[in-house]
Amino acid sequence: MTEVKLHGTWPSPFSYRVIWALALKGISYEYIEEDLSNKSPLLLQYNPVHKKIPVLVHAGKPISESMIILQYIDETWPENPLLPSDPLQRAAARFWIKFIEDKSLVILGVSDILEGEEYKEKARKASLEVLKTVEEQALGDKKFFGGDEINMVDLAYGFLARWLPVVEEVVEVKILEPNTVPRLYAWAENFRQAAVIRDNLPDHDEMVSRLKFRREQRLQIGRKS
Amino acid sequence: MTEVKLHGTWPSPFSYRVIWALALKGISYEYIEEDLSNKSPLLLQYNPVHKKIPVLVHAGKPISESMIILQYIDETWPENPLLPSDPLQRAAARFWIKFIEDKSLVILGVSDILEGEEYKEKARKASLEVLKTVEEQALGDKKFFGGDEINMVDLAYGFLARWLPVVEEVVEVKILEPNTVPRLYAWAENFRQAAVIRDNLPDHDEMVSRLKFRREQRLQIGRKS
Structure with a gap:
C-alpha cells in the first residue's frame, strides 16, 4: 500500500476525525505529532495557506482541512463508504x-x-x-x-x-x-x-x-x- | 426531464452560483424569486433550519446551501463535470x-x-x-x-x-x-x-x-x- 501519513496534534478533534476515518477504512498510517508552538517545516510546506493540522499525506501529496480529508479518504478508498450513494x-x-x-x-x-x-x-x-x-x-x-x-x-x-x-x-x-x-x-x-x-x-x-x-x-x- | 425549480433572490451571488451551474449543465428550470422580507411558506418548509435562499427543488425534494446544491447538481447530472475526477x-x-x-x-x-x-x-x-x-x-x-x-x-x-x-x-x-x-x-x-x-x-x-x-x-x- 502507498504510504499514508497524518500530521496531527493531541487531542485536536479535527485530527481525530481523520484518525477515525482511517480506522473505519482499515488504512494503516504513520502518525506525526505536531507541536503547534513550533510547527515542523514539513507542516508549513504541506499547508502553506493555513499552517494548520490535520494534514494527510498520501504518496507524498498533502491534503488539508479535516472534512476535505475525509472526502478524499472516501473517494480514494471506496470500501466502507462514509457518505450515502444517493x-x-x-x-x-x-x-x-x-x-x-x-x-x-x-x-x-x-x-x-x-x-x-x-x-x-x-x-x-x-x-x-x-x-x-x-x-x-x-x-x-x-x-x-x-x-x-x-x-x-x-x-x-x-x-x-x-x-x-x-x-x-x-x-x-x-x-x-x-x-x-x-x-x-x-x-x-x-x-x-x-x-x-x-x-x-x-x-x-x-x-x-x-x-x-x-x-x-x-x-x-x-x-x- | 423531472421538474427542477430554484428559489432565489435577485441579485444574491449564492443564487447565481446555482443559476450558472444549471446553465453550464444545460438544465432547464423554473426560477422563483423570493422576497426575503416576506418569505414564502414553501421556502420556510424547504429550508426550516436556515430559512435562506437558494433552495433547489428537484422532483419535489429540496436541497439548500449554494455549494451543496452545486455538488448535488454535479452528481445528479454528471455531463460537463464541475469537479475534476482525480x-x-x-x-x-x-x-x-x-x-x-x-x-x-x-x-x-x-x-x-x-x-x-x-x-x-x-x-x-x-x-x-x-x-x-x-x-x-x-x-x-x-x-x-x-x-x-x-x-x-x-x-x-x-x-x-x-x-x-x-x-x-x-x-x-x-x-x-x-x-x-x-x-x-x-x-x-x-x-x-x-x-x-x-x-x-x-x-x-x-x-x-x-x-x-x-x-x-x-x-x-x-x-x-
Missing part, C-alpha cells in the same frame, strides 16, 4: 456537516474563561439550541446520523461525544444532558462505544487536566494584557 | 472553495457603512491579502481555476467578478486591480465574458443603484439606534 442523501449529509462546522465555535465557545457568568449562561443556551436543532432535524430516532452505521456526519459531530463533556466538566456547565437532548445524549454514548471509536479516543481525564492548564495559562495572559 | 484535484478544488466561503465576509465586509475610513482601509488591505493568496496559490497562470474551462471553483469565486466591482464603486475603494492582482483581474474579465456567465449576470448599474439604496437605509437605521 445524491439527495449525500446533500443532506453535507448540509449537516456544514451546519456543525459553522456552529462548533458556538458550542466550544462556552469555555471562554475571560468572560463572566452571564456570558456562560448565554453560551450554554445558544449551544443547547444548536443541539436541539441537530437532534430534531438531523438525528431523529436513528442510532447514528448515518443510520445503523457510523458515517461522515457522525465523524463531523464526534467532538460532541468527548470534547464537549470535557468542556462541561471543566467549565462546570451542563449542555448535552439526558433531560434536554435525550436522543443526542444516547448518540454520544453509542458513538463512544463503537469499536473503532472506542479504540481511538483521547482519555477524558488527561483532556480535563490539559484544558484546566490551558485555561489557567489564558487567564494569566488575560490578566497581564 | 481525488487529489477534487480535494484541492474543495480546499479553495472552503477558503473563499470562509473569507467572503472579509471581502464584502468592506461595504459596511457604519464604520469609518480607518475601518475601510483595514478592510481593503485584508481583502487584498485574501485575493493575493488566491492569485498566487490557487489561480496561478491558468485562465480559470478549473484550467481552460470554468468549474465549481470558478462558480464559488464568481462574486469577485461582478459583486465586488459593484461594492468597489459604491464604497469608493479599489481592491481587485490590474496593478495589484493582475492575473485575478484577468480571470474576472474572462469569467464575465464566458458565454454561459455573460448571459446570466445581474446588471452592474442596477446593482449599484440597489446597493446605494440599501446603504442609505442601513445608515438611517444606524443613526436612529
